[in-house]
Amino acid sequence: MTAPKPLARIAGVFYLLVAIFGGFAEGFVDPKMYVAGNAAATAANVVANAGLVRMGVVAHLLDATFFVLTAMALYALLRKVHASMARAMLVFVALSVGIITLNAVFQFEGLQVATDASYITAFGVAGSNALVLLLLSIEHFGILSAQVFFGLWLAPLGYLAYKSGLFPRALGVVLVTATVCYLVDLLAAFLVPDLSAQIHAPVVIVPTIGELWMVGYLLVKGVRSSSPAAGAQVAARGQVSVAL
Numbered sequence: 604m605t606a607p608k609p610l611a612r613i614a615g616v617f618y619l620l621v622a623i624f625g626g627f628a629e630g631f632v633d634p635k636m637y638v639a640g641n642a643a644a645t646a647a648n649v650v651a652n653a654g655l656v657r658m659g660v661v662a663h664l665l666d667a668t669f670f671v672l673t674a675m676a677l678y679a680l681l682r683k684v685h686a687s688m689a690r691a692m693l694v695f696v697a698l699s700v701g702i703i704t705l706n707a708v709f710q711f712e713g714l715q716v717a718t719d720a721s722y723i724t725a726f727g728v729a730g731s732n733a734l735v736l737l738l739l740s741i742e743h744f745g746i747l748s749a750q751v752f753f754g755l756w757l758a759p760l761g762y763l764a765y766k767s768g769l770f771p772r773a774l775g776v777v778l779v780t781a782t783v784c785y786l787v788d789l790l791a792a793f794l795v796p797d798l799s800a801q802i803h804a805p806v807v808i809v810p811t812i813g814e815l816w817m818v819g820y821l822l823v824k825g826v827r828s829s830s831p832a833a834g835a836q837v838a839a840r841g842q843v844s845v846a847l
Contacts, residue, residue, distance in 0.1 A: 607680060607769065608825035614676035615821025617669045622818060625666040629746060632659030633710075637743050642729070642736035649717040649735060656714045663707035667700040674756070680826070681763040692759040699752035706745035713738035747792055754785025757813065764817075769826035774816055781810035 632655055638644040649656055674696035682689040713735045716722045722731040757778045765775025788806045791799040 608828075610676060610680050611769075611821050611825040614673055614680060615818055615825075617673040617676055618814075618818045618821060620669040621666055621673055622814070624662045624669065628659045628662035628666055632656065632662065633743065633746070636710075636713075637739045639740075639743075642732035645739055646717050646732040646735040649714055649739070653714060653718055656710065660707045660711045660714075663703055663710070667703040667707075670696055670703075671700055677760065677763075680769075681760075681767055684763050684767040688759040688762050692756050692763070695752045695756035695759070699749050699756065702745055702749035702752070706742045706749070709738050709742040709745065713742065747789065750785055750789045754782045754789070754810075757785070757810070758782040760817075761813075770817075770820060774813070774820065777809060777813040777816065781813040784809045 635652065636645065636648045636656060636659075638648065674693050678689050678693050681692075716731060716738065717735045722734065725731075726734060761775045761778030761780075761782070763775075764770040764778060765772050784806050788799070788803055791802055791806075
């Protein structure tokens with residue numbers, strides 16, 4: 604029952620929190636801990652930054668929580684535009700959130716192994732370090748796998764933004780294009796990792812622009828006061844009335 608503008612701004616606040624917590628966890632904490640192929644360095648990073656790892660785990664969980672809330676708010680705002688597309692958006696977000704929260708558990712267990720002497724006693728230093736690396740590798744590639752749904756949810760969102768008239772149509776096009784970019788980046792990471800390192804930065808430009816634009820529009824503008832779609836519906840009703 605919330606009016607469109609306040610509802611859009613609520614979605615914008617949630618989306619901003621997703622960016623903050625997700626950026627902190629995935630952009631700062633995770634790269635600081637995980638060293639691909641180097642068990643000793645990874646374990647040492649975790650031990651030296653145990654408090655930061657805990658903060659990263661909590662940030663992943665908050666990221667997932669606010670991601671769900673963002674999708675729910677946008678669903679309430681846009682479901683009348685196209686119900687099936689709005690439901691698809693929710694499904695993709697739910698799948699992404701499930702992966703994020705599960706991966707947070709792997710990261711936390713990596714911390715447990717690295718800081719609990721009983722694992723060194725049982726497996727030795729090398730074995731304990733290898734287990735830490737394995738757990739953080741699962742977390743690393745799990746987050747990468749979740750990128751499938753990070754990308755896919757933007758396609759129905761872009762479609763709904765485009766068709767609703769509540770947002771600039773160019774924004775809808777950019778969001779749909781961002782889906783393609785996310786999927787290209789993901790496939791390159793798994794299929795041709797050497798190429799992935801070279802194309803990652805340019806490929807994520809469009810998703811970054813699209814999502815920042817969406818967050819900014821939701822927070823500042825909310826939605827258009829009078830959308831073209833709404834105007835067309837009013838005009839159509841007026842023509843019917845005249846005809847009668």
